[in-house]
Amino acid sequence: MEKNLDVIVVGAGAAGLTAGIYLKRSNLKSLVFEKSAPGGILLNIHQIDNYPGVPKVSGPDLAVNMFAQANELGVEIAYEEVKKIEKEGEDFVVYANDVYRAKAVIVASGMASSKARVTGEEAFLGKGVSYCASCDGAFFKGKDVALYGHNDRVAEEAIYLSGLANHVYILAPKETEFEEGHAETLSCLENVELIPMATLKEIQGSDHVEHLVYEQNGETKTLDVSGIFPLREGAGSSTFLYALGVEENRGFLVADKEGKTNVPGLFVAGDATDKKLRQVANAVGEAASASSAAIAYVRSLKKS
Ligand SMILES: Cc1cc2nc3c(=O)[nH]c(=O)nc-3n(C[C@H](O)[C@H](O)[C@H](O)COP(=O)(O)OP(=O)(O)OC[C@H]3O[C@@H](n4cnc5c(N)ncnc54)[C@H](O)[C@@H]3O)c2cc1C
Incomplete structure (x- = not known):
């Protein structure tokens, strides 16, 4: 496998x-690194309804289609974890199973997976448990649902x-951190109810989610709902970049509209980016923008 490349993609x-x-279509020498399986988080998604051109597609089917298209075009994937990236002059030195060099790197490493799960969370994933209300909210039309978390994303x-569910409970484990505007909007919504200082303990049901067990002020309580959105604080998965001094926010890389970070030649795309909305369409x-910018960057180095 070629060790001297124009562009390396992580993820x-x-x-x-x-x-x-x-x-691949630019004719530059490129290599994509993947530590697990192509498709990433798509492989864990039951159904996607909002990606144009492929209605009601399962995450794994969308992943397989994307992978097949890349494969047919001859995109090369190295099944290795990128452990560290350093900069030496204009080159990035990428440490995986071997050492690789590239003129530019696109970080597409997604989010770090959350390990803090409660009993029932994994078993009911796609059966009432979801991590994205704007993706899966439509499945809960007219039903009672709950959100678990305390940050502003929960308010949004x-x-x-x-606007979709019958009743929305917010189980907040800590003091809420809602923006003033959001807090005001929520206080006017009659079908939204805040349950403060509530710690989610268990998700129960038969085929689908039916009840939540939570603790509030030392008391164990239950709540009947058809859906639960555990929205814990996420984090980026960019620890392998520690040597580069890249600007980040909770591990998510700060970048401009072309995916350019503060490190020349280092670009970011998808869930690894510091942004509000994490969806397939914007990933x-x-x-597309980051790779076009990376191609232009490498070509400008070659000319100089
Ligand atoms: C439950 C759930 C439901 C969702 N539903 C929808 C939906 O309905 N519609 C929608 O548009 N979006 C949805 N999303 C969001 C959407 O799936 C993501 O925004 C999108 O898939 C992110 O793609 P990505 O390539 O940025 O990251 P990922 O898919 O996370 O890919 C990152 C890849 O990088 C690899 N990687 C990480 N670190 C390294 C390393 N050091 N070396 C090598 N490889 C590495 C990982 O193994 C992974 O394969 C949902 C998300 C979740 C969790």
Whole structure:
């Protein structure tokens, strides 16, 4: 396998596969690294309804299609974990199973997976448990649902769900951190109810979610709902970049509209980016922009 490359992509999820396709078509020498399986988080998603052109597609089917397209075009994937990236002059030195060099790197490594799960959370994933209300809210039309978390994303998702669900509970484990505007909107919504200082303990049901067990002020209580959105604080998965001094926010990389970070030649796309909305459509769009910018960057180095 070629060790001296023009562009290296870290991650083969929706963003990384898109970047791989754009780079392959540019004729630059590129390689995509994947530590697990191509498709990334798509492999864990039951159904996607909001990605144009493929209605009601399962996450794994979308992943297989993206991978097949990349494969047919000849996108090369190295099944290795990128452990560290350093900069030496204009080159990035990428440490995986071997040592690789590239003029530019596109980080498409997604989010770090949350390990803090409660009993029932994994078993009911796609059967009432979801991590994205704006993706899966439509499945809960007219039903009672709950959100678990305390940050502003919870407020946004509760406002969105209030237009679809019958009743929306917010189980907040800590003091809420809602923006003033969101807090005001929520206080006017009659079908949204805040349950403060509530710690989720268990998700129960038969085929689908039916009850939540939570603790409030030392008392164990239950709540009947058809859906639960555990929205714990996420984090980026960019620890392998520690040597580069890249600007980040909770591990998510700060970048401009072309995916350029503060480190020349280092780009980011998809869930690894510091942004509000994490969806397939913008992961793919950002990867198209980041790879075009990376191609222009490498070509400008070659000319100089
Ligand atoms: C439950 C759930 C439901 C969702 N539903 C929808 C929906 O309905 N509609 C929608 O548009 N979006 C949905 N999303 C969001 C959407 O799936 C993501 O925004 C998108 O898939 C992110 O793609 P990505 O390529 O940025 O990241 P990922 O898919 O996370 O890919 C990152 C890849 O990088 C690899 N990687 C990480 N670190 C390294 C390393 N050091 N070396 C090598 N490889 C590495 C990982 O193994 C992974 O394969 C949902 C998300 C979840 C969790």
